[in-house]
Amino acid sequence: MRPFALICSYILAGLSLILLLVWVFIVVVYPRVGPPPTFTVEATPQRLERGRYLVENVTQCFACHGELQTSSPGAPLIRERAGGPGVAWTTADGEPSPAPNISPAAIEAWTDGELARAIFLGVDAGGEALRPSMPYPHYGFMCLEDRLSVISYLRSIPPVAGDAPRAPRSYVESLMLRVIPREDPVPACDPELSGADAGLYLTTIAGCSTCHTPSRAGVPDLDRAFAGGTPFVMEGQTLRSTNLTPDIATGIGRWSAEDFVGRFAGHRAPHITAGTGAPPADAAAHGGTLGPMPWSAYAGLRDEDLEAIFLYLGTLPPVRSDHAPASSPRP
Ligand code: HEC
Ligand code: HEC
Known part of the structure; x- marks a missing residue:
């Protein structure tokens, strides 16, 4: 073999090895979150009320998981669709992402811990990372009692039929999505925050x-x-x-x-x-x-x-x- 070809084949082999190691590292180490927590959330009246406020007025879960009446100014919620299948809001040049049904009709089989891990850490029940078009990187800043409130309220809404399965992803995209979720300690809520x-x-x-x-x-x-x-x-x-x-x-x-x-x-x-x-x-x-x-x-x-x-x-x-x-x- 000529020296030039030999050098090229070494470089190629080296690069392939590096790629292989990166792939193994991503698949083994990521997503870097633990198993879903094992708690069961008790639905108290305070949690249901706080959860309603967080879900409907603060975090806007139903703007994507559900339908808004976008032809009316202010885009009011179509109440019967709240929690049902929908589409994530997107910028003019973005690809619309389907937002699955998260009403009790669809999440019955999920444990509270699995829901918590999906909503706040972006990793679903099967261990797959969600797209950040689901704004979990923001929800991950929620303090503990607020998280429990969101889950208890979500369980309490009327079931809505239908589904909008998550958009298919290429293997490369799913590898890239795996590295985003991160797990930080969950802070207690501070009632004095003002x-x-x-x-x-x-x-x-x-x-x-x-x-x-x-x-x-x-x-x-x-x-x-x-x-x-x-x-x-x-x-x-x-x-x-x-x-x-x-x-x-x-x-x-x-x-x-x-x-x-x-x-x-x-x-x-x-x-x-x-x-x-x-x-x-x-x-x-x-x-x-x-x-x-x-x-x-x-x-x-x-x-x-x-x-x-x-x-x-x-x-x-x-x-x-x-x-x-x-x-x-x-x-
Ligand atoms: C900006 C739009 C948007 C908002 C707001 C939003 N989501 Fe999502 N959500 C999505 C999208 C899109 C997906 C699917 C992500 C994917 O394709 O990986 C998703 C996925 C999920 C899943 C996983 C469901 C499944 O079957 O895989 C859960 C659970 C969920 N969202 C709960 C919530 C909750 C609770 C809130 C409010 C606190 C919320 N979402 C707010 C867009 C949104
Ligand atoms: C889904 C995208 C979206 C989200 C989420 C969003 N905004 Fe907006 N906001 C817009 C757009 C687009 C406009 C301009 C059009 C309009 O006025 O409706 C706007 C307008 C505004 C205005 C009006 C300013 C003016 O000059 O009239 C205020 C205030 C505002 N947003 C505050 C907020 C706050 C606070 C939040 C979070 C609680 C928020 N927005 C979340 C898209 C968004």
Whole structure:
């Protein structure tokens, strides 16, 4: 063999060995989470109430696992579909991911521990990693009592028929998904949490950044966290998320806490949240709310929680964004 060919074959053999070792490492070591916990969650009235609030108003499980009435401003929930099959929200250039049925009709056979591992760590009952289009990296910040509350509420909703099986994945994709889940100690909930700290907690588990932080090649651009500008297509319109940083010119730097709370409260009319009524009074004023932002569900956020979110957003470095639609205080 000529020396050049010999060197090439050594290099090729070396590369193949490295690839093989990487493959073995990923398959053996990942996903790096333990077996599902063995607890059974007791459904107390407090847990059911807290769970309802977290699921319906904070984390928006039913915006994907279920159906929203996207042709109505504020995208109210279609109550009979809550927890049933749906589609994950996606940016204008993203691939829509089916979101499986998570109502009791579909999760009956899952233990509470298996559910907890799927929702908060992103690993399903069979040990397979979920796509992060299921926002488990955000839910993984939830404290213990909140996790138990989510599970007990989910078990209590009426069963919904049908399914939207998870989108098929290539072998390479499933290998890549395996390395994302991570298991950290679960903190106890702090009943004293308030102000911007409570806002950071809520904003994180709500995943506001999934739509309000721009991405570059699919990776969130953390230097521009919450600067908005991400395009979404819905009902034939392209809408961009707004800049939630305290930038004066393009963000919410001029907003008061009342402006912020009022922006959500504008969607609180019962006929809107029930999904039966006319557009909210201010729909025209902000160019229509036929966007992906599930205003009707967020309108159920309590005033003190919205104030905390506003305080937290106020601690962010202001970032100018020329892509986000102009923000201005609204009545
Ligand atoms: C942004 C959309 C979105 C939201 C919000 C969301 N999910 Fe998901 N969820 C998905 C998608 C998409 C999948 C499938 C992921 C995949 O293809 O690997 C999924 C998968 C799951 C699974 C695994 C089900 C199965 O049969 O494999 C569970 C359980 C689950 N979600 C529970 C929840 C709960 C509880 C919440 C709220 C706390 C929630 N999800 C919020 C999109 C979402
Ligand atoms: C599914 C994507 C999505 C999620 C999740 C989301 N937003 Fe939005 N948001 C948008 C889009 C798109 C707009 C612009 C269109 C509109 O006003 O409806 C918007 C608009 C807003 C506005 C209005 C700003 C203005 O100038 O009128 C505020 C305030 C806001 N979002 C706050 C939040 C907060 C706080 C959260 C988390 C609790 C959140 N958003 C989660 C997509 C999202």
